[in-house]
Amino acid sequence: MDYKLLPGDREVSRIGSVLALASSVLEAHHEQLEMQLCGRLVGNEGRDIADLLTQIRQRSSSLLLPPNNGFLTHPGSGAHNKNYELCVNAIAPFGGGRWALSGSNDSFLRLWDLESGIELLRFAGHAKAILAVAVSLDGRRAISASEDRTLRIWDLGSGAELNRFETGTYPIDVVEILRDGRRALLGHEGVPEIWNIETGERLHRFANGGERLVAVLSQPNGICTVSDSTHSSPVWGGLTQTKISVRNLETGEERVFEKPSGGVTSIAFAADGVRALVGGYHYMGRYGSTRPTLELVDITTGNYS
Amino acid sequence: MSSEDYTKEVRTKTAYLLSDGRRAISCALDIIYVWDLDSGSKLTGFSVDNYIQVMRVIPDTDRIVIGDGGGRVMALDVPA
Numbered sequence: 001m002d003y004k005l006l007p008g009d010r011e012v013s014r015i016g017s018v019l020a021l022a023s024s025v026l027e028a029h030h031e032q033l034e035m036q037l038c039g040r041l042v043g044n045e046g047r048d049i050a051d052l053l054t055q056i057r058q059r060s061s062s063l064l065l066p067p068n069n070g071f072l073t074h075p076g077s078g079a080h081n082k083n084y085e086l087c088v089n090a091i092a093p094f095g096g097g098r099w100a101l102s103g104s105n106d107s108f109l110r111l112w113d114l115e116s117g118i119e120l121l122r123f124a125g126h127a128k129a130i131l132a133v134a135v136s137l138d139g140r141r142a143i144s145a146s147e148d149r150t151l152r153i154w155d156l157g158s159g160a161e162l163n164r165f166e167t168g169t170y171p172i173d174v175v176e177i178l179r180d181g182r183r184a185l186l187g188h189e190g191v192p193e194i195w196n197i198e199t200g201e202r203l204h205r206f207a208n209g210g211e212r213l214v215a216v217l218s219q220p221n222g223i224c225t226v227s228d229s230t231h232s233s234p235v236w237g238g239l240t241q242t243k244i245s246v247r248n249l250e251t252g253e254e255r256v257f258e259k260p261s262g263g264v265t266s267i268a269f270a271a272d273g274v275r276a277l278v279g280g281y282h283y284m285g286r287y288g289s290t291r292p293t294l295e296l297v298d299i300t301t302g303n304y305s
Numbered sequence: 306m307s308s309e310d311y312t313k314e315v316r317t318k319t320a321y322l323l324s325d326g327r328r329a330i331s332c333a334l335d336i337i338y339v340w341d342l343d344s345g346s347k348l349t350g351f352s353v354d355n356y357i358q359v360m361r362v363i364p365d366t367d368r369i370v371i372g373d374g375g376g377r378v379m380a381l382d383v384p385a
Contacts, residue, residue: 029352031350032350032351032352035349035351036352039353064337064382064383072354073354086375086376087373087374087375088358088359088373088376088377088378089358089359091359091361091370091372092361093363096363097366097370100378102372106376112378114368114370114378115380117378117379218364265318265319266317266320266321267320268321268322268329269322271326272326275322277321277329277342279316279317279318279319279331280316280317281316281317290316292316292317292331292333294317294329294331294340305345
């Protein structure tokens, strides 16, 4: 499309502006043309652009779609924000994906309507960056942890701070409310702890034995921690291996399997309970640079595919 | 499956299985990928305007929520 041949057509000019805005992405990933157009045109389009977006959506079955509003920078809306102070460190979606609570470097919690993309409420109180957030199962309360080394309990309806607890020497960077609503899993420096969030009492601290807390999974039968640790494997000729441990803190069940090399950043279980998706990295060369990996493992056999 | 399409030396930040059990979604830096688990091939990739700091999936749905380095929170739906 030579959009410069029609300088008086506002919609064609708008498409040209979008292409210019997305040029750096499209240079490296030309297959993203349709999604870049959708993401930057949706929301305030005229009739012709609406027709174009309809055609794109009908033709492309693999697009990632925003619910209603645009989710990329639109032409004329200014450069996208590079303000590190606003960086979102944590998100807790709830209400079946209708809303989400986020915590940012600027010390605010924000409640979002995910359908419209509108910020509904801003919670002030923390003195430093928020590192972790969680919402109770009933969607009425939230918990946040911050670099200010406090844990705060919030009423989601009003944004009022209900309680606050000092967390000690280190800031907490993992929070997950257990199913009973009274206890929460907290993590710092890779070590999980269980707290009573009604009294602020630390109930249990898990010995980590050289393990590093990687992730917390909310499974149907309880909260699981995922830890990794490295060791020399006799199976792999003494090469360094990564052991992955998944512990259900509520049932006590533990699963252990290995990753041939590199580290783990995330894990997700399939509904069959047999397969797990392991996200992570392999080391490249001698300078510690890494390459991303995504692997599927049968946790009953330890075989990767 | 190894993500050959990443152009920088980075780590997979987060990965989830989608509800059909046959596809996965992952993110690293400012790119989101959807993968076919049977073939190990990439189905689609999508670049956003800022690096992705956090990604969560809504349980029992194919909606993801991402938070980026510039303060944006966005929901994206992955079609069946």
